[in-house]
Amino acid sequence: MKEQDFSALTLLGSQDVKYNFDYAPEVLETVDNNHQNRDFFVKFNCPEFTTLCPITGQPDFATVYISYIPDLKIVESKSLKLYLFSFRNHGDFHEDSMNIIMNDLIDAMDPRYIEVWGKFTPRGGISIDPYCNYGKPETKYEQMAEHRMMNHDMYPEKIDNR
Template identity: 70%
Template sequence: MDTRKEEHELHLLGGNTVYRQDYAPEVLEAFTNKHQENDYWVHFNCPEFTSLCPITGQPDFATIYIDYIPDVKMVESKSLKLYLFSYRNHGDFHEDCVNKIMKDLIKLMDPKYIEVTGIFTPRGGISIYPYCNYGRPGTKFEKLAEQRLFNHQIK
């Protein structure tokens, strides 16, 4: 039996869901990685991301890809869903959204490595696909971040 709920690491699972109406990084929850001795990828595909243009207030739609190599903490998926949903009425440019998502997840988990890609649908005939990444300084993951940034290709 998984004891993470009993250890009070997780609060959202099994309870009533409250959807925030504006950017809410405080809803993010983490739990302990049971396989800290392994380096492995965790991939999230979030195809229903919505935010608002900060100038026009028009909705922007995207698929957000989050890939990370955990260390001690991992993000809980329901809290991630609620966090991403909190952008629904939040005005930010595409590039700001992906960078804020990455920084909030770094603050939450302190992963060994993380990257966030936004595949935004076209507006005005132009698609924008911002990408950002981070590797823990002074480790092989810092080198991985540099390599993946310089060799980045659209998913």
């Protein structure tokens, strides 16, 4: 295994972390994927996601599930935590927030495949659970994304965050 240079990471191990209360995609940091020769899923379960309704300003709460197959880079988890925290005062609809998260992660690490699923707690008697995904164009991952999109909710799991 080759030695990696982690000097570009500014958040991991730092005791002087600043929490951005406004949307901050620039905090996302990546490191090299040491296992580029194989496919594997990286899954994050983020049960404390909050954002604001862009109309009423009321808080919305969700568990966000992020799953991806990395290519050359993986996202550093502390930077992901701080990035998700930056949505705290950000106003976007649920569907927009999940697509923004996915787009920012694609920009940061260019994964082979990624999906983001937000399971929002009900407000006004309705819960909204947006799902989005992406596979690299003209690869088997693009076909995988199409298949998973068509079948992602055929067997909904038990939701225990509401």
